Amino acid sequence: MTASNPAAPRPVIAIDWGTSSLRGARLGASGQVLASRAFPRGILTVPPGQFEAVFHELFGDWMQAEGALCLISGMAGSRQGWQEAPYCPCPAGFAELGQHLLWLQADRIALVPGLSCTGQGDRQAPDVMRGEEVQIFGALQLSGRDSATLVLPGTHSKWAHVDSGRVLQFQTFMTGEVYALMSQHSILGKTLDLSGDFDAATFLQGVDQSQQAGSVLHRLFAVRTLGLFDRLSAAQLPSYLSGLLIGEELRTQALGANSAPVILIGSDTLTQRYSLALQHLGLACQSHGAEATWAGLHALASTC
Amino acid sequence: MTASNPAAPRPVIAIDWGTSSLRGARLGASGQVLASRAFPRGILTVPPGQFEAVFHELFGDWMQAEGALCLISGMAGSRQGWQEAPYCPCPAGFAELGQHLLWLQADRIALVPGLSCTGQGDRQAPDVMRGEEVQIFGALQLSGRDSATLVLPGTHSKWAHVDSGRVLQFQTFMTGEVYALMSQHSILGKTLDLSGDFDAATFLQGVDQSQQAGSVLHRLFAVRTLGLFDRLSAAQLPSYLSGLLIGEELRTQALGANSAPVILIGSDTLTQRYSLALQHLGLACQSHGAEATWAGLHALASTC
Numbered sequence: 001m002t003a004s005n006p007a008a009p010r011p012v013i014a015i016d017w018g019t020s021s022l023r024g025a026r027l028g029a030s031g032q033v034l035a036s037r038a039f040p041r042g043i044l045t046v047p048p049g050q051f052e053a054v055f056h057e058l059f060g061d062w063m064q065a066e067g068a069l070c071l072i073s074g075m076a077g078s079r080q081g082w083q084e085a086p087y088c089p090c091p092a093g094f095a096e097l098g099q100h101l102l103w104l105q106a107d108r109i110a111l112v113p114g115l116s117c118t119g120q121g122d123r124q125a126p127d128v129m130r131g132e133e134v135q136i137f138g139a140l141q142l143s144g145r146d147s148a149t150l151v152l153p154g155t156h157s158k159w160a161h162v163d164s165g166r167v168l169q170f171q172t173f174m175t176g177e178v179y180a181l182m183s184q185h186s187i188l189g190k191t192l193d194l195s196g197d198f199d200a201a202t203f204l205q206g207v208d209q210s211q212q213a214g215s216v217l218h219r220l221f222a223v224r225t226l227g228l229f230d231r232l233s234a235a236q237l238p239s240y241l242s243g244l245l246i247g248e249e250l251r252t253q254a255l256g257a258n259s260a261p262v263i264l265i266g267s268d269t270l271t272q273r274y275s276l277a278l279q280h281l282g283l284a285c286q287s288h289g290a291e292a293t294w295a296g297l298h299a300l301a302s303t304c
Numbered sequence: 305m306t307a308s309n310p311a312a313p314r315p316v317i318a319i320d321w322g323t324s325s326l327r328g329a330r331l332g333a334s335g336q337v338l339a340s341r342a343f344p345r346g347i348l349t350v351p352p353g354q355f356e357a358v359f360h361e362l363f364g365d366w367m368q369a370e371g372a373l374c375l376i377s378g379m380a381g382s383r384q385g386w387q388e389a390p391y392c393p394c395p396a397g398f399a400e401l402g403q404h405l406l407w408l409q410a411d412r413i414a415l416v417p418g419l420s421c422t423g424q425g426d427r428q429a430p431d432v433m434r435g436e437e438v439q440i441f442g443a444l445q446l447s448g449r450d451s452a453t454l455v456l457p458g459t460h461s462k463w464a465h466v467d468s469g470r471v472l473q474f475q476t477f478m479t480g481e482v483y484a485l486m487s488q489h490s491i492l493g494k495t496l497d498l499s500g501d502f503d504a505a506t507f508l509q510g511v512d513q514s515q516q517a518g519s520v521l522h523r524l525f526a527v528r529t530l531g532l533f534d535r536l537s538a539a540q541l542p543s544y545l546s547g548l549l550i551g552e553e554l555r556t557q558a559l560g561a562n563s564a565p566v567i568l569i570g571s572d573t574l575t576q577r578y579s580l581a582l583q584h585l586g587l588a589c590q591s592h593g594a595e596a597t598w599a600g601l602h603a604l605a606s607t608c
Contacts, residue, residue: 058588124513156491157524163471171518172525181485186478187460209429214475215556216520217549221460221476222429227461229430245521250518 010067012299017076018042026062031298043081051082070214071297073112074131087116093166098303117169127172132158135265138296139288150263153270175245191227196235206243207277216248257282265292315369318601321380322346330366336603347385355386374413375601378435381415386531391420397470402607421473430477436462439569442600443592454567457574479549495531510547511581520552550581551580561586569596
């Protein structure tokens, strides 16, 4: 593979193909984004057998560059995607991930596998991620660290523990999905007004409440009673609910005030809430956005 | 009130008017059910201002008995019901509940108020119940006890602590609603088959898992991964999910193996699951069904 010669770096096409969206970037020799594209063409919109055609329709021009190397992360590697790329088991670092690439076209296009882990003790059920592993390695590189606790908030939040460049273990929390179901489909939805602005003080009230003994299944009901007794307004209740759920995630993490900063990866809206909650509990953190994906795919390409 | 003379007991009409159903019973002098009726006429089906008309249409004949006394418990006393009966604050026993009856027709028809409590420590949000208070007092009477921990499983499970005949405190858990949302509207619904039979062993596996450290927001995701890795079949997953959620309720209760039996009140399907989980954890329990409502209303009528 002559292209791995640093003197003549290959053009790298980085693709993040998720459930509901498809993003791509053409990266320069040092990983800088030369051009980027985004399409509402998540894997759910692509009929079986059409992934290759959709890919070439949207990124074929970029692939014409001599020696172009394309790495695709995310749900494109799932059973419902282009082709199933078996999970790479933890502990796993860059080297293991590179060894588990699933080549769709030799030395040209590969699917990045997700990670799986089988926890210990209370975590005997397996856990999985697809796409987040690339963001994790990218964020570590951007922050110049090889050990950290990382959080990727979202519909299914991921908490990952990395030591010496290897993901040792991670856990998924259904926080975002539970928030959506509770606010839109449960009895709580009748009392809260989702059009209100985010209220930081009320959010932190929820975070505080969630640090106490007891169960989130009980605490959720307070969203109803605090409304019923006019202790919080309908517009404040979504912030309180958000605080209860994000706080529940934090409650179960063994984070000390002397820990290295937690690395948050995600949209500004979500990372700001986690950042607020972490700082409120005396914990430091730093945030990364979409650039973590490109940094991770670029670094992975350099191992090919 | 001559009717309280035991020599000439008044005919008692007991009504349980909930959100989605309406049940009534005509009770004999010792509380036995002489006749009962049930209608799909929960308060959600009754237009404002029509409660009295619906009541007389369905129970008017029973009310013609000389001296008939009717007590109505449940959501009929809520803001969306016949008339709002303000909550009776805890601690509250029979005497307080009787003092808080809201008479719709003097000495003839009354709404039983619900209970409210303001917890301490981690339970600063208020909590409320409507209808369950009658079942609690009824079950205590049926079991000849005046102190107990009682559980009323359902969409919103209630755990109540009663000492010397008075409800000191209670907590609501959104267990049933979270089960319904998770199995029908979340990503978990894609992998589980709700038509399967209840599987006790898998249910207890979920109960065991829920007793460990960690968060239910994470454990829920195992329902997906255990299916994904073929560790549990689609038909087993609903039982596992049920065990995780009911187990989460139990985890937060300070119940010792030497405690007096927990009293369960509800449908057979639900009380059997709680009974299985409690016994698995070495805790004794006893169950009551609909008869607890009639016993509670009969006992309350005797104080009028």
